[in-house]
Amino acid sequence: MLELRDVSVSYGKHLALENAALKVGKSEIVVILGANGAGKSTLLKAISGISEGRVTGSVSLGGEHLTGLPAHRIVEAGVALVPEGRGVFGELDVIENLLLGAYATRAQDDQQANLDRVMTLFPRLDERRRQQVRTMSGGEQQMVAIGRAMMSSPEILMLDEPSLGLSPLLSKDLFASLKTVRDAGIGILLVEQNAKASLAVADRGYLLENGHIVHGASAKSLAGDPAVQAAYLGGKAKGIAARPATAASAQPAPRPAAGPSPSDIAAAAVASVRSAPRPASDALEKPARPKQAAAPKPAVTPPARPARPSGAQRSAPVSGQVHGIAIGDLVARASETSRTAARSVRAVEAPEPVIRAGHAAPPPRDLPRLDTDSRDRLSQILTEIEEAAARAEAWRPSRRN
Numbered sequence: 001m002l003e004l005r006d007v008s009v010s011y012g013k014h015l016a017l018e019n020a021a022l023k024v025g026k027s028e029i030v031v032i033l034g035a036n037g038a039g040k041s042t043l044l045k046a047i048s049g050i051s052e053g054r055v056t057g058s059v060s061l062g063g064e065h066l067t068g069l070p071a072h073r074i075v076e077a078g079v080a081l082v083p084e085g086r087g088v089f090g091e092l093d094v095i096e097n098l099l100l101g102a103y104a105t106r107a108q109d110d111q112q113a114n115l116d117r118v119m120t121l122f123p124r125l126d127e128r129r130r131q132q133v134r135t136m137s138g139g140e141q142q143m144v145a146i147g148r149a150m151m152s153s154p155e156i157l158m159l160d161e162p163s164l165g166l167s168p169l170l171s172k173d174l175f176a177s178l179k180t181v182r183d184a185g186i187g188i189l190l191v192e193q194n195a196k197a198s199l200a201v202a203d204r205g206y207l208l209e210n211g212h213i214v215h216g217a218s219a220k221s222l223a224g225d226p227a228v229q230a231a232y233l234g235g236k237a238k239g240i241a242a243r244p245a246t247a248a249s250a251q252p253a254p255r256p257a258a259g260p261s262p263s264d265i266a267a268a269a270v271a272s273v274r275s276a277p278r279p280a281s282d283a284l285e286k287p288a289r290p291k292q293a294a295a296p297k298p299a300v301t302p303p304a305r306p307a308r309p310s311g312a313q314r315s316a317p318v319s320g321q322v323h324g325i326a327i328g329d330l331v332a333r334a335s336e337t338s339r340t341a342a343r344s345v346r347a348v349e350a351p352e353p354v355i356r357a358g359h360a361a362p363p364p365r366d367l368p369r370l371d372t373d374s375r376d377r378l379s380q381i382l383t384e385i386e387e388a389a390a391r392a393e394a395w396r397p398s399r400r401n
């Protein structure tokens, strides 16, 4: 069994994977689902010893520790990776590519048996033994890549996005062939964005979000989970509910609680603040300060100014609360965070906008460098929230599944 405990990977200061824990048994297909940048490839690379980042934690196969071993020793131990993009040698033919996978000592005695097994699994390769691989279709090249990994007699076969670039029909064939591999006693760890097809063949699955394994369950239960359907299968659901850890999930981090969409939050925040009457001393109507008056300020914490509207003003049309926090409080926190950032930026560099006499200062684009009235700052923060919400709304996992 392949087992990961507390595996973290950082690229410089960027923690791409944190405390990942998972298991892949003999004869089971385990799929890792996650959005772009979630850390899926990082996870596979860490297991196979080819990570460009700093890897900590424990990776073991059948009790043998693999952490820190060079890649060829990990292949020798029985873990093979089919990388994203396949990594086949286009100038070589099918047989030459396959035999390159048989270099591991563990595989040398079984070379002919493994070759026969690959040819049985992918009859198309048998028909094209001497075809130069670069002239083959994407699906055929993927077969070569999987076949080459199989030539190392792996106990665990890992595949990074094998269906990428394949037609739905070819993907279906590919996933069907993975079942055959599994049934031959090999454990498969599969990273995929094609959630529907991969869950259809997998035994178990994990959800990876922002470098954290947030949930693990049987493939059947994941496929029927409304939150998974919403996030990965193009279905509709009312948010993602937190759930207890299972043996399969190996202590996953808590999932985000159910809640309103980003646009709901933004809309409520905007409504609660913008509905407030503007004070007479509206900053936009103030005369601009001359440039000399805008000397760099020391990094002193100004007295906290409540950006929160009064109770009556806080009558947001959506609900007035987000996760039990009053919208006004939420906005005040955002404003205070921004103000703190502005202070720290000003302490380092304080470029002041050039203001021509008689002209009001244009609202600068770079929020942290602003030194305007807090209401204007708040208004800009809200605009940013709205824009972020619009971007979040625009982003949807592909519905082609």
Ligand SMILES: Nc1ncnc2c1ncn2[C@@H]1O[C@H](COP(=O)(O)OP(=O)(O)OP(=O)(O)O)[C@@H](O)[C@H]1O
Pocket: 011, 014, 016, 034, 035, 036, 037, 038, 039, 040, 041, 042, 043, 052, 053
């Ligand atoms: N060599 C690297 N150096 C620095 N950062 C990296 C490196 N490799 C990956 N990252 C970062 O780590 C994070 C996770 O990347 P990773 O490639 O693991 O994501 P992924 O889930 O496989 O995404 P995709 O589905 O798009 O391939 C990303 O923010 C990425 O920019």
